[in-house]
Amino acid sequence: MARRSAPEVNAGSMADIAFLLLIFFLVTTTIETDSGINRKLPPTDEIEDPPIIKERNIFTVVVNKDNRLLVEEELMDISNLRQSAIDFLDNGGGKGDEACLYCQGDRNPKSSDNPEKAIISLKNDRQTSYKAYIAVQNELVAAYNDLRNREFNRIYPMIGTNFIDAQKRYSDPRTNIDEKQRLKPLLDSIKAMYPQKLSEAEPSKTN
Amino acid sequence: MSKFKKNKKGLPAISTASLPDIVFMLLFFFMVATVMRDSTLMVKNTLPAADQVQKLDKKDRVMYIYAGKPSMRYQEKYGSQARIQLNDKFATVSDVAAFVLAERASKRQELQNVLTTALKVDGETNMGLISDIKQELRKVNALKINYTTRVGDYTQNMD
Numbered sequence: 001m002a003r004r005s006a007p008e009v010n011a012g013s014m015a016d017i018a019f020l021l022l023i024f025f026l027v028t029t030t031i032e033t034d035s036g037i038n039r040k041l042p043p044t045d046e047i048e049d050p051p052i053i054k055e056r057n058i059f060t061v062v063v064n065k066d067n068r069l070l071v072e073e074e075l076m077d078i079s080n081l082r083q084s085a086i087d088f089l090d091n092g093g094g095k096g097d098e099a100c101l102y103c104q105g106d107r108n109p110k111s112s113d114n115p116e117k118a119i120i121s122l123k124n125d126r127q128t129s130y131k132a133y134i135a136v137q138n139e140l141v142a143a144y145n146d147l148r149n150r151e152f153n154r155i156y157p158m159i160g161t162n163f164i165d166a167q168k169r170y171s172d173p174r175t176n177i178d179e180k181q182r183l184k185p186l187l188d189s190i191k192a193m194y195p196q197k198l199s200e201a202e203p204s205k206t207n
Numbered sequence: 208m209s210k211f212k213k214n215k216k217g218l219p220a221i222s223t224a225s226l227p228d229i230v231f232m233l234l235f236f237f238m239v240a241t242v243m244r245d246s247t248l249m250v251k252n253t254l255p256a257a258d259q260v261q262k263l264d265k266k267d268r269v270m271y272i273y274a275g276k277p278s279m280r281y282q283e284k285y286g287s288q289a290r291i292q293l294n295d296k297f298a299t300v301s302d303v304a305a306f307v308l309a310e311r312a313s314k315r316q317e318l319q320n321v322l323t324t325a326l327k328v329d330g331e332t333n334m335g336l337i338s339d340i341k342q343e344l345r346k347v348n349a350l351k352i353n354y355t356t357r358v359g360d361y362t363q364n365m366d
Binding site for chain 1: 218219221222228232235236255256257258259260261262263323325327328329330331332333334335337338341344345346348349350351352353354355356358361362364365
């Protein structure tokens, strides 16, 4: 019986396979983007008569030139900053109209009335290092995020994620429009419960 | 005998006609996945770490301002004081406003109001310089800023 050698494999479809793979990678690869802390600067035009804010509604954080923290006139280590900011924001010491129904704080009459009135004031020195400043910013944002996560989980347990993940999904361009519209009112309601009121004073000069 | 010999010859060589395709595929893949650095860094740029971060907007809506100490090869000429880098050259605080206006003018009309300024600042820089930059940005109404960071725990910043 005559045995033939194995026939040559047809390579014509190889290009198709290659293009298929190429298109697969094109679609699935996301180019890594930078991330960071978003902030909004105040506009330059001065407000005529600024509203009077009660002392108890302001949480002052001062970072000096040696990167040390003075929080509410007391020295503090940065590891305690997040918790004390949460305690301040979540205090809910107001009475009557100003009462905060969802706050879980101590309701100390000497601390903030409600999260809508609570303002964190951050002041740094010109000699403060940028890393320390970012660390402080990070902890203050974390305090807001922790509270927002807590409320999001409490009010919308059926969503199955926390505030941060829901917000990520909202800002992701791949999320479809129906889901975005569903998420937006939820996110806005949580943001209104704990509005981020972070004020920055002009840095002081070291003498 | 001749039949016996033919059996011993084995399989024919595999065609290499598709090799160019594979190579092109790899080439395209790397072309797409590589992030190009827009400008050469002339300053030291170790970003501080933070974990409460948000992703930056699309590339065409962002303008970058770098700041930090000049890198080693520029230190002889520019000293070791922290400087601002805009595009490919060192700049002073007073150049920031003009840079922002120029960048804004170069973007499409509908993007001009949604631009973000990403501050890529070295961790060792003093806040004085950053405050000056922020004041300049306020003057030209570029209010959306982003402190670009590395993802990591904040305690890495405190040594």
